[in-house]
Amino acid sequence: MKLWQLNQYLNHGKFIVQKMLGSGGFGVTYSVRERDTGKLFVIKTLNYIQQNKEDFQQQQVKFVNEAVRLARCSHPHIVKVYEVIQEDGLWCIVMEYIDGEDLAKYLEKNGALSEEEALLYIDQIGQALEYIHHQGFLHRDIKPSNIILRRGKSEVVLIDFGLAREYTIGQVRSMTNEKTDGYAPIEQYKKRGNFGAYTDVYGLAATLYTLLTKEVPMPAEYRNEDTTFLAPKQLNPQISDRINDAILVGMTLEPQNRPQSVFEFRELLGLANILPSGQAHKKLISAVGMDYTRLRDLLAEKRWKEADEETTRVILAVAKKENEGWLSEKDIANFPCQDIRTIDQLWVTHSHGHFGFSVQRRTYQSLRGNKKFRREVWDAVGDKVGWRKDNKWMYYDDFIFDITAPEAHLPSGIFWFDSWWGRYGWFLLDGVEKRFYYLIIRVLKCNI
Incomplete structure (x- = not known):
């Protein structure tokens, strides 16, 4: 068993141990100072419990995988990972040192937070969760002690990805049933089940419950029809009905009855209203940090074809498919709702409701299109939006790139471009129709 001591040198003398910061179910963290620069870092490694387990080497692999998952993330509200090192056979993660305190300690000092302050932090962590869900994994341990408030700022950072796991929508997966009572949903008490973004929604809602009441919610495994689960408003009458109701929906026991994404939960809280009327220039929201400024400017200038090509780009x-030039069904199914909303709202706003994915969705539904693909509906869509003429599908360069085009005519490049084949006419129409269908289904699921 290895425990580091004050002033111990690590990584061939590069770091000097300052103190132990804390220990959790898997890891132990230390603050260290880089000898050459004097800069503070945090180093995390497996704690003494894990070091003494028979499957220690397997735990080491999981631990390194945590580092890999974190290293993939670059978000202002997620702790930064700099490198992985090995010290006397023990793998370690070198991370950003965050000057501040976690929200659990902050609550102890200050009591229950106001709605305004609590929602500010929940919104930031919600955006971080949307980002990591887009990367294909879940955090699974959202709670006040895993959220650090930067000293002197109203900014919080999500830490401790020890329980994070990859997931695929709709797949039954085996996962460790490690959890934190009060913040873990019912599915986390089982080793095998359907996990999804709604798993982290529960933890986020439970965290908001605590921030507003200073109470830990009743553990999910004890909640049933015969037990009394106190609504947050019963503990703090100052909580508004909207926030109270949103928390209860977010903490619904049955996963299928919770908001299916963090964005939907943020909508219930009133945090996800993008691009208010007359303010489209102020906030262009992306779950992955995409810059939509050029798209906004092209649409504002009515440069429709360039805007369509920028939309495709x-x-x-966002899907990381620039080289391929096309989207698969999986790419579209995992495309962040936030980004679809932003792109759609830009098109809708600047075309005065004439173009946009939501306009195409309404057109599709008006022709009795549903979640089952039908060829006759696809043909009818092509006729109505002007992609088909005289029973023949048009080439992309023959489309109408101005406001005189039929309603829902644009955007279209993302469906037609297939490694640029659509531009020259020898594209596979089958690929075009499938991309359109899958994207409409995604728009429906995102409630756009």
């Missing part, structure tokens, strides 16, 4: 960039 940013969508492929």
Whole structure:
């Protein structure tokens, strides 16, 4: 068993141990100072419990995987990982040192937070969760002690990805049933089940419950029809009905009855209203940090074709498919709702409701399109939006790139571009129709 001591040198003398910061179910963290620069860092490694387990080496692999998952993240509200090192056979993660205190300690000092302050922090962590869900994994341990408030700022950072796991929508997966009572949903008490973004929604809602009441919610495994689960408003009458109701929906026991994404939960809280009327220039929200400024400017200038090509570019960039030039069904199914909303709202706003994915969705539904693909509906869509003429599908360069085009005519490049084949006419129409269908289904699921 290895426990580091004050002033101990690590990594061939590069770091000097300052103190132990804390220990959790898997890891132990230390603050260290880089000898050459004097800069503070945090180093995390497996705690003494894990070091003494028979499957210690397997735990080491999981621990390194945590570092890999974190290293993939670059978000202002997620702790930064700089490198992985090995010290006397023990793998360690070198991370950002955050000057501040976690929200659990902050609550102890200050009592229950106001709605305004609590929602500010929940919104920041919610955006961080949307980002990591887009990366394909869950945090699974959202709670006040895993959220650090930067000293002197109204900014929080999500830490401790020890329970994070990859997930695929709709797949039954085996996962460790490690959890924190009060913040873990019922599915986390089982080793095998359907996990999804709604798993972290429960933890986020439970965290908001605590921030507003200073009470830990009743553990999910003890909640049933015969037990009394106190609504947060019963503990703090100052909580508004909207926030009280949103928390209860977010903490619904049955996963299928919770908001299915963090964005939906943020909508219930009134935190996800993007691009208010007359303010489209102020806030262009992205779950992955995509810059939509150029798209906004092109649409504002009514440069429709360039805007359509820019839409294709940013969508492929968000999905990390720039080289391929097309989207698969999985790419579209995992595309962040936040980004679809922003792109759609830009098109709707600047075309005065004439163009946009939501306009295409309404057109599709008006022709009795549903969640089952039908060829006759696809043909009818093509006729109505002007992608088909005289029973023949048009080439992309023959589309109408101005406001005189039929309603829902644009955006279209993301469906037609297939490694640029659509531009020259020898594209596979089957790929075009499938991309359109999958994206409409995504728009429906995102409630756009």
